[in-house]
Amino acid sequence: MKKYTGLVDKFRGKRVLVLGDFILDEYIYGETERISREAPVLILKHTKSDYVAGGGANPVMNIHDLGAVPVPVSVAGTDRYSDILLDLMKEKGIDISGIVRSADYSVPVKARVMAGSVHTVKQQVVRIDRYSDAGINKELEKHVINNLKRILPSVCAVIVSDYGGGVITDGIIKFINGAAKAGAKVIVDSRYALRKYKYIAAATPNETEAGPAVEIEKYDDKSVEKTIRRLASAMKAKGMIITRGSKGMMIFEKGKIISIPAHGTDEIVDVSGAGDTVSSVVALSLGCNAPLVDAAKTANVAGGVVVMKRGTATITAAELKRELTNAK
DSSP: OHHHHHHHHHTTTOEEEEEEOEEEEEEEEEEEEEEOSSSSSEEEEEEEEEEEEEETHHHHHHHHHTTSEEEEEEEEOSSHHHHHHHHHHHTTTOOOTTEEEOTTOOOOEEEEEEEEOTTSOOEEEEEEEEOOSOOOOHHHHHHHHHHHHHHGGGOSEEEEEEOSSSSSOHHHHHHHHHHHHTTOOEEEEESSOGGGOOSOSEEOOBHHHHHHHTTOOOOSHHHHHHHHHHHHHHHTOSEEEEEOGGGOEEEEETTEEEEEOOSSGGGOOOOTTHHHHHHHHHHHHHHTTOOHHHHHHHHHHHHHHHTTSSSSOOOOHHHHHHHHHHOO
């Protein structure tokens, strides 16, 4: 594993552009007191609220914690939740000059209500999403593209974290595709629009995102092999990684398919953010000129660590190196 720990050492100082739908994850904690007389529901006594950078902002935090330099490009509002999200980045010393702010937009918020007694681990009982379906206007799109043009020459790789939140318009995708065709190392994590992206270095969908994109909704080994070939061809991608949960990963590069087993899945606590960790490690690895297979193996171990953490989590370079040292 010395090769892989050495790769992680190369992450330090690498600049990665992160374009995406930035989301604020809110965790509302409460202690169960009694059943309400108004309805058959629990009454929770609020104890605290925590905020974490989610969605496309989670790779930003991952890149930072891995010792590299994230350069975020997105849109945020002028509301309180946008302030909280941007403050989370500023507290880590991250340059947020690539994030356009507008009163016409608000960052989506995913509020998770965590309930339990004083003596038990809090469990999620409901999630409340606040978001608009409007997306961004042409003026904001122009600002985002100008920021991409300004920042792109100074980075080793680009992560596109497309959650379908409306920030990444067709016009922005067209610009990204042009940059990828011209040689930029673009790594795409898109929930709903995979096939819109072309000429990329790699995509990192899970199997339930990849299959429907090419009209395959079976997830046995042969079906996923067919999916990865068909999707790579449709996207004109140089490589492809499909994550498969407890079944590991499937990697496609230069016409060959390699499958690797999952790492550490016996202790899964929370899968939130694991896909963001995978795309972050893959982007950094490719930015260091590593082969896609090495990038995937390193990312596989990183994802295995993150799913053992509660909430939307990240991984540090030290944690990843330690886990790689112990991995088989």
